[in-house]
């Protein structure tokens with residue numbers, strides 16, 4: 001600690017340019033914070049760097065654990081992209097993540113809206129019941145889900161993979177809280193102007209909570225894109241595997257081909273990045289919009 | 295255009311009754327202002343007329359049709375809200391046109407109506423803007439435009455000016471009055487600002503705790519307040535109130551022993567030894583020379599002076615009470631000076647201390 005302090009002090013005093021650049025004096029607290037953030041950043045980024053680096057290696061180099069491949073190659077990418085399985089799983093994941101996201105955005109906000117803006121008997125109890133499901137971990141739910149899927153004949157179907165995620169308690173809660181920020185006057189004005197309740201929700205209330213919808217869409221998409229346990233349990237047909245499930249079984253011969261798995265995993269991050277970049281704009285625009293209102 | 299009649303209206307929230315059997319007849323084309331302190335039930339009344347709030351008892355008719363169970367959209371009313379409620383994600387044009395969404399007019403007629411409305415309100419150049427790019431007064435106008443475009447039978451305003459600064463409020467007040475004169479539509483306007491009520495209304499309805507205290511033209515409620523509450527609520531600064539006692543010969547004595555003849559309007563309602571309050575507005579309580587003509591004479595010490603330009607408010611301490619009087623700017627007394635206050639006989643109001651109602 002003291003050493004860092006001294007070093008920083010000398011750095012600030014000795015190099016005028018740096019001192020001017022930072023403007024504010026470098027305080028010990030700030031140095032501790034930066035160090036922690038830096039370590040945290042490294043911890044988070046390392047696995048990703050490692051994944052990318054492995055995807056560029058030849059099989060014999062995989063257990064080398066060096067960050068920079070000795071002979072970088074794109075062969076893994078060519079192989080994975082040409083392999084029909086990867087494409088199939090990618091499409092499966094995309095389909096499931098998109099469908100659940102659309103469904104959640106629709107139903108979570110519909111239920112959240114009703115719980116927020118309509119006063120009816122039992123609404124508090126319903127809300128608590130929905131919230132309480134948040135406290136049950138997925139691991140405990142998979143067995144009832146499985147039994148349910150089995151008795152309905154949903155094993156090894158897309159619907160079987162999707163149904164537990166078509167609505168979420170978290171999303172309902174999030175949207176209910178956000179609809180609290182929509183003034184009732186907006187809804188009443190629309191009511192006087194002759195809209196029905198569904199139209200009011202869809203074309204007045206929903207546009208006013210776009211930041212929340214974007215956040216929700218990102219959460220749900222990522223959650224379903226990376227979901228592992230349930231898709232693994234409910235599917236046995238490798239044609240229905242989602243990407244995370246499929247990748248763990250990805251191999252050419254009998255052993256596990258890590259470089260191929262890492263290549264698939266690298267490719268799998270692309271849609272999540274796109275989804276994030278796309279919705280992020282709406283989050284920012286939505287916040288600006290909300291700030292200027294009223 | 296339509297009249298509105300409200301008969302024995304009650305409103306309960308759960309077991310709490312907030313409106314206690316109000317009667318109010320609003321004539322076609324009349325500008326009625328509901329005024330009263332916060333929580334007196336003004337918004338509740340307005341929302342019941344609009345159909346946004348269920349009626350617990352009684353009857354509301356608009357244009358002769360009982361609308362107790364008619365949807366808001368079918369009542370032929372339009373409402374302007376305190377926070378405007380214009381939609382941030384729509385342009386001014388869309389916002390104004392919103393009121394016409396469900397109408398069956400041909401598109402060209404709708405467009406013309408939207409543009410006409412925008413023109414009346416001076417919004418023509420702003421039609422493509424979004425609310426976030428408008429000033430407070432412009433947003434207010436958009437909100438009015440959305441109500442006007444439907445050409446409703448009745449306009450309902452719920453404190454539409456309270457979010458504006460003082461200057462803009464005065465300007466919009468004038469514009470609303472002009473619009474009413476031009477269109478002649480029935481208006482029910484809610485405010486807690488007595489100046490707004492006085493300047494806008496054909497008729498003022500003063501409410502308190504879910505009861506109507508007094509109804510009348512601005513002049514009537516100013517000159518003949520029916521209750522102590524109405525007397526103090528209308529007019530600024532508030533009416534001065536002094537405890538007094540009735541005498542057997544149509545006069546009252548003030549706490550200090552001064553004797554004031556009862557105003558002619560009291561007509562013998564006054565009884566000997568009746569506990570009373572004597573009210574006099576600051577506008578009518580003048581700083582004068584001793585012996586000036588008048589019915590009410592008081593002596594006191596000046597504690598504060600508030601110059602208002604042409605005249606000044608003079609706060610005068612008399613015993614343990616403080617009264618407000620007026621003096622012309624060029625004859626304002628000094629702080630600490632002893633002054634004489636005079637009011638004419640017809641400026642004196644008498645209220646029963648028990649019922650708080652005016653004697654008449």
Ligand SMILES: Nc1ncnc2c1ncn2[C@@H]1O[C@H](COP(=O)(O)OP(=O)(O)OP(=O)(O)O)[C@@H](O)[C@H]1O
Pocket residue numbers: 307312330331332333334335336337338339486
């Ligand atoms: N949804 C509700 N549930 C219970 N009580 C309510 C509800 N809405 C209003 N009230 C009560 O009804 C009374 C009248 O309310 P209202 O909103 O009409 O007052 P107001 O005169 O408009 O006041 P302000 O000037 O503050 O807007 C208040 O005492 C209020 O607490």
Ligand SMILES: [Mg+2]
Pocket residue numbers: 336337338452
């Ligand atoms: Mg109100």
